[in-house]
Amino acid sequence: MKLGKLQLNTPVMLAPMAGCADRAFREICIDMGADICVGELCSAKGVYFGDKKSEQLLFTDKNERPKGVQLFGSDIEAMVYAAKTALKYSPDFIDINMGCPAPKVIASGGGSALLATPQTAQKIVSEIKKVINVPLTCKMRIGVMPGDNIAVEFAKGLQNAGADLITVHGRYAKQMYSGTADRQTIKEVKAAVSIPVIANGDIADGASAKEMLDITGADGIMIGRAALGNPFIFGQIKQYLKNGEIPPAPTFSQKLEVLQKQFELSIKYKPEKVAMLEIRKHCAWYLKGVFGAAALKTECFGINTKKDFADFITKLKKLEHNI
Ligand SMILES: Cc1cc2nc3c(=O)[nH]c(=O)nc-3n(C[C@H](O)[C@H](O)[C@H](O)COP(=O)(O)O)c2cc1C
Numbered sequence: 001m002k003l004g005k006l007q008l009n010t011p012v013m014l015a016p017m018a019g020c021a022d023r024a025f026r027e028i029c030i031d032m033g034a035d036i037c038v039g040e041l042c043s044a045k046g047v048y049f050g051d052k053k054s055e056q057l058l059f060t061d062k063n064e065r066p067k068g069v070q071l072f073g074s075d076i077e078a079m080v081y082a083a084k085t086a087l088k089y090s091p092d093f094i095d096i097n098m099g100c101p102a103p104k105v106i107a108s109g110g111g112s113a114l115l116a117t118p119q120t121a122q123k124i125v126s127e128i129k130k131v132i133n134v135p136l137t138c139k140m141r142i143g144v145m146p147g148d149n150i151a152v153e154f155a156k157g158l159q160n161a162g163a164d165l166i167t168v169h170g171r172y173a174k175q176m177y178s179g180t181a182d183r184q185t186i187k188e189v190k191a192a193v194s195i196p197v198i199a200n201g202d203i204a205d206g207a208s209a210k211e212m213l214d215i216t217g218a219d220g221i222m223i224g225r226a227a228l229g230n231p232f233i234f235g236q237i238k239q240y241l242k243n244g245e246i247p248p249a250p251t252f253s254q255k256l257e258v259l260q261k262q263f264e265l266s267i268k269y270k271p272e273k274v275a276m277l278e279i280r281k282h283c284a285w286y287l288k289g290v291f292g293a294a295a296l297k298t299e300c301f302g303i304n305t306k307k308d309f310a311d312f313i314t315k316l317k318k319l320e321h322n323i
Pocket residue numbers: 015016017018019020039040041070097099100139169200201202203222223224225226
């Protein structure tokens with residue numbers, strides 16, 4: 001598939017995940033085989049009103065490319081302004097969030113609220129397209145409520161407005177994360193548009209990745225939650241898609257090595273206090289499935305300093321033989 005200057009064969013993408021897939025994690029995932037990543041959602045209004053924290057979310061480093069930045073909102077003027085601002089950071093593409101069900105995002109008329117206002121969604125696309133020189137992509141859910149049969153028409157509208165690619169998370173906004181992703185509707189969207197379609201939702205390993213691609217006929221896939229604490233998933237899925245082989249699971253010491261690297265990047269990029277708070281949940285994800293994880297997870301929520309983190313890793317290394 002082609003997206004601007006990018007030419008990729010069935011890309012395996014890292015999903016945007018606010019508060020989780022930050023610069024450190026994105027860099028790790030790209031290093032470990034993710035073909036593309038997308039930044040955390042950024043409020044267009046925040047950028048428009050000069051909020052520095054919002055604009056920081058648009059920053060794109062060379063080590064996390066190819067990367068798209070994601071905007072949310074519904075105010076055309078603010079969306080266009082934010083898209084132009086994003087260009088300062090030379091993203092590989094700009095993505096518009098049309099799926100987030102969070103109340104704060106819907107309150108802006110953006111995210112999944114756009115699924116109910118297709119004309120606004122299309123206007124956002126057509127107006128932003130006029131001012132940017134990189135591809136414009138959209139990430140949508142399949143409707144607001146189960147039974148809303150809108151996905152195909154909505155996607156066609158985006159394509160007509162000028163979208164260069166659409167990612168479809170196969171859930172309704174009201175479902176949040178319950179139920180299972182509806183691959184049939186993703187297939188219908190793929191069949192109805194000529195731009196590339198990326199399939200998203202519940203991909204957890206090589207087999208579910210292949211199933212998603214086989215059922216939907218999508219041009220690529222996007223992985224969210226299953227990558228947390230497991231950036232190895234990108235290499236594993238790619239190997240499986242290439243030759244049907246299931247590579248050996250990473251050893252505990254390999255996991256610790258990656259966790260340590262992520263921590264080092266995190267404290268390089270964020271104020272130390274923030275990095276400390278955030279690494280706790282990542283530690284817990286890396287420990288998923290490990291023997292005795294429940295007690296260890298409780299312990300990682302007591303990490304307050306670099307030394308606490310180093311001590312915790314030392315302890316885990318000693319435990320390694322019993323795990
Ligand atoms: C913690 C978290 C944060 C998320 N933040 C965003 C976001 O900023 N933008 C977005 O488009 N989707 C966001 N999502 C949705 C994911 O990108 C993805 O569509 C969803 O998790 C389904 O994929 P999965 O089953 O592979 O996790 C988020 C999901 C999670 C779990």
